[in-house]
Amino acid sequence: MKEELRVDPTICSGHGLCAELLPELVTLDEWGYPIVTRGAVPRSLERHVRRAVTDCPALALKLLPVS
Amino acid sequence: MTYGTTVPHSAPFPGPQQGHTTRTGPAGSGSQSPGDLPRLLPVHGAVPVDLRTHLSRDAAPPYFGHSGKLIPVLKAAGLTGRGGAAFPVHRKLQAVAEARTQPVVIGNGAEGEPASDKDKSLLWISPHLVLDGLQLAAEAVGSQAVALYVHRNARLQERLRAAVAERSAARIDVVPVEIIDAPPRFLAGEESALASRISGQPAMPRFKPPRVFERGVVGRPTLVHNVETLAHIALIARYGPAWFRAAGTPKEPGSMLCTLHQADGQRDVVETELGTPLRDLLQLDGTQAVLSGGYHGAWLPAAEAARMTLSNEHLQAAGAFVGAGVLVGLPADRCGIAETARVARYLALESAGQCGPCFNGLPRIAAALDEVASPRPDPRAVTDMIRWAGLVEGRGACHHPDGTTRFVRSALHVFRDEIANHAEGRCVDPAREPFLPLPADSALDEADWN
Amino acid sequence: MNGITQSTALWYASRATGVVSLLLLTAVVLLGVLVNRQGRLPGLPRFVVTGLHRNLSLLGVAFVAIHVLTAVLDPYVTIRIVAIVVPLTSSYKPLWLGLGAISLDLVLALILTSLARARMSRRLWRSLHWLSYAAWVSALVHSLTSSTDLHSGVLLYLAIACSLAVVAAVIWRVAHAGREIPRAERAAATLAMMSPGSVPRSRGTPRDGARGRDPENVR
Numbered sequence: 001m002k003e004e005l006r007v008d009p010t011i012c013s014g015h016g017l018c019a020e021l022l023p024e025l026v027t028l029d030e031w032g033y034p035i036v037t038r039g040a041v042p043r044s045l046e047r048h049v050r051r052a053v054t055d056c057p058a059l060a061l062k063l064l065p066v067s
Numbered sequence: 068m069t070y071g072t073t074v075p076h077s078a079p080f081p082g083p084q085q086g087h088t089t090r091t092g093p094a095g096s097g098s099q100s101p102g103d104l105p106r107l108l109p110v111h112g113a114v115p116v117d118l119r120t121h122l123s124r125d126a127a128p129p130y131f132g133h134s135g136k137l138i139p140v141l142k143a144a145g146l147t148g149r150g151g152a153a154f155p156v157h158r159k160l161q162a163v164a165e166a167r168t169q170p171v172v173i174g175n176g177a178e179g180e181p182a183s184d185k186d187k188s189l190l191w192i193s194p195h196l197v198l199d200g201l202q203l204a205a206e207a208v209g210s211q212a213v214a215l216y217v218h219r220n221a222r223l224q225e226r227l228r229a230a231v232a233e234r235s236a237a238r239i240d241v242v243p244v245e246i247i248d249a250p251p252r253f254l255a256g257e258e259s260a261l262a263s264r265i266s267g268q269p270a271m272p273r274f275k276p277p278r279v280f281e282r283g284v285v286g287r288p289t290l291v292h293n294v295e296t297l298a299h300i301a302l303i304a305r306y307g308p309a310w311f312r313a314a315g316t317p318k319e320p321g322s323m324l325c326t327l328h329q330a331d332g333q334r335d336v337v338e339t340e341l342g343t344p345l346r347d348l349l350q351l352d353g354t355q356a357v358l359s360g361g362y363h364g365a366w367l368p369a370a371e372a373a374r375m376t377l378s379n380e381h382l383q384a385a386g387a388f389v390g391a392g393v394l395v396g397l398p399a400d401r402c403g404i405a406e407t408a409r410v411a412r413y414l415a416l417e418s419a420g421q422c423g424p425c426f427n428g429l430p431r432i433a434a435a436l437d438e439v440a441s442p443r444p445d446p447r448a449v450t451d452m453i454r455w456a457g458l459v460e461g462r463g464a465c466h467h468p469d470g471t472t473r474f475v476r477s478a479l480h481v482f483r484d485e486i487a488n489h490a491e492g493r494c495v496d497p498a499r500e501p502f503l504p505l506p507a508d509s510a511l512d513e514a515d516w517n
Numbered sequence: 518m519n520g521i522t523q524s525t526a527l528w529y530a531s532r533a534t535g536v537v538s539l540l541l542l543t544a545v546v547l548l549g550v551l552v553n554r555q556g557r558l559p560g561l562p563r564f565v566v567t568g569l570h571r572n573l574s575l576l577g578v579a580f581v582a583i584h585v586l587t588a589v590l591d592p593y594v595t596i597r598i599v600a601i602v603v604p605l606t607s608s609y610k611p612l613w614l615g616l617g618a619i620s621l622d623l624v625l626a627l628i629l630t631s632l633a634r635a636r637m638s639r640r641l642w643r644s645l646h647w648l649s650y651a652a653w654v655s656a657l658v659h660s661l662t663s664s665t666d667l668h669s670g671v672l673l674y675l676a677i678a679c680s681l682a683v684v685a686a687v688i689w690r691v692a693h694a695g696r697e698i699p700r701a702e703r704a705a706a707t708l709a710m711m712s713p714g715s716v717p718r719s720r721g722t723p724r725d726g727a728r729g730r731d732p733e734n735v736r
Contacts, residue, residue, distance in 0.1 A: 513702075
């Protein structure tokens with residue numbers, strides 16, 4: 001993919017689904033907020049990434065062009 | 068606060084570059100010679116410059132008539148933003164000029180940094196240079212919506228409104244200028260917070276992308292320039308790039324305003340060239356450390372600062388940066404850790420509270436610093452602080468966490484001897500008389516961000 | 518089957534699927550509150566809570582579809598198709614059936630807006646989603662009044678249990694909303710947690726030497 005996964009921290013309220021659905025790219029810090037790996041999303045994870053983006057209850061995850 | 072007179076560079080200034088012609092400005096009007104300082108501030112004393120004096124020294128703003136000529140001139144001059152980020156000015160203008168919808172131009176005078184006085188001083192003393200710059204920038208990007216964003220200071224706002232009215236009556240301004248109120252918050256001057264505030268919401272930063280030059284105030288492409296940057300634009304438009312480059316260094320040309328805090332408590336705004344040695348600006352005898360770049364900047368040991376110049380070339384190599392020109396000399400008889408702890412607490416409370424890592428991490432870092440500033444602190448405080456610093460960096464919507472950790476990390480390094488002192492129950496200044504300036508009020512609720 | 522037993526079969530099917538629809542809608546409301554409160558079902562990952570909330574709502578619509586179709590097809594009582602979605606157009610118990618139609622309309626709106634969530638403003642989606650409570654209340658009243666099934670026996674206990682559960686969930690939800698710390702106060706709250714008593718409670722007396730802030734104060 002030519003996009004990377006980003007989290008909008010002003011919307012994120014720490015639900016933590018993203019870390020469950022996408023442990024390859026997301027871990028939670030000690031306060032429950034996601035640490036997202038930067039960089040283009042690997043092809044193999046594309047489906048899981050899209051699911052994480054759709055399933056976030058706060059819609060805080062975004063797929064953006066790699067900066 | 069005194070207005071310091073200029074601090075000339077002690078070495079002979081380079082003069083016009085080879086291959087550039089020195090222009091004295093359009094048709095014999097305007098009278099600033101290359102290399103001479105002050106440029107932004109008046110030559111004689113801190114008397115506010117009225118419209119007549121402004122016109123007699125610098126003449127009317129040289130409108131370019133939508134020819135697009137201002138942007139290449141600014142590129143040749145190499146002007147970078149004076150709000151702290153030092154981004155090339157012509158690039159911002161170019162990006163907004165290319166926008167497909169009607170852009171907005173904002174002069175950013177919301178000086179949220181408690182240790183900085185230069186923007187409010189410039190607006191008080193030389194508002195017409197700033198207002199000229201606003202008009203020229205608006206012309207360059209084709210904007211009909213222009214505003215000046217300033218803190219809640221009734222007298223300053225009154226003076227600015229009067230200046231705008233006077234220019235309007237004299238038909239100097241092409242686009243009407245609105246004066247917009249900024250809440251007294253550290254982050255109020257952050258670009259996206261500014262865009263939010265002017266759009267009618269609280270002055271809280273937003274996630275990027277999109278950047279404000281793409282979508283800012285009410286979704287329109289927004290050009291945001293620090294008021295000092297606008298003043299420089301106004302002068303470069305008149306006197307040309309070679310004139311601008313006659314001061315400063317080849318890589319970092321021009322002059323800038325600095326707020327100097329001397330160890331004896333004196334606090335001045337001066338205009339100086341980039342590349343000026345720090346020892347020419349601050350009285351370094353009797354200081355232990357220098358803070359460069361304000362409360363998002365970094366501490367330097369005094370001995371190191373004595374070898375440095377006011378340039379990113381030097382300062383960035385030492386982990387600091389020029390920023391908005393705040394330089395503080397910390398006296399040798401103060402506790403650097405206690406000072407850093409006080410400021411860190413202020414920075415934590417100035418968090419907008421939107422991003423989990425920030426409102427969780429910064430208060431914890433501040434509390435840990437308080438611990439380290441006390442006698443015989445818990446040894447875990449430093450390790451915790453470093454872990455938290457690593458957790459917050461880059462994870463906010465704005466650079467508040469990053470700036471705060473830069474400030475704190477530099478303190479842990481520069482004041483490590485004092486930290487060792489505290490571990491043994493000693494402190495260089497047990498009385499803890501505060502030195503670094505902080506505002507008396509803090510934000511208590513959401514309304515304080517409007 | 519003859520005409521009468523066919524009719525009875527359809528009628529029973531409608532009543533049975535009606536009960537299941539109410540149970541499913543109750544579960545969806547409870548799960549919705551659980552998602553909002555960042556709670557979990559014991560032992561299960563969080564994405565199960567959101568997944569169930571979503572999938573049970575779709576299952577619920579499926580059951581409601583059968584519930585209304587069997588009711589329309591049942592010749593014993595005349596219910597026009599339009600009454601399924603337009604309230605008060607039924608000749609049989611217009612008000613009580615009308616509440617059912619309202620509930621269905623709201624549920625469909627909730628599902629459609631949630632599918633299009635990414636394309637609308639966050640605030641608009643949230644405001645519309647609050648209608649889920651109205652949908653549940655309409656469904657409950659419709660169930661209690663359209664037939665006497667829920668007035669006795671096991672179904673009565675079921676109705677009471679559903680109501681108590683939703684009331685408890687709403688109280689939990691509202692109590693949290695009342696305690697939620699506004700953004701601008703969050704850092705101060707964290708600081709207070711770290712070192713109690715150190716956060717200023719009132720607009721401070723100037724205890725720091727903030728000099729020279731007035732630009733006019735020049736010497």
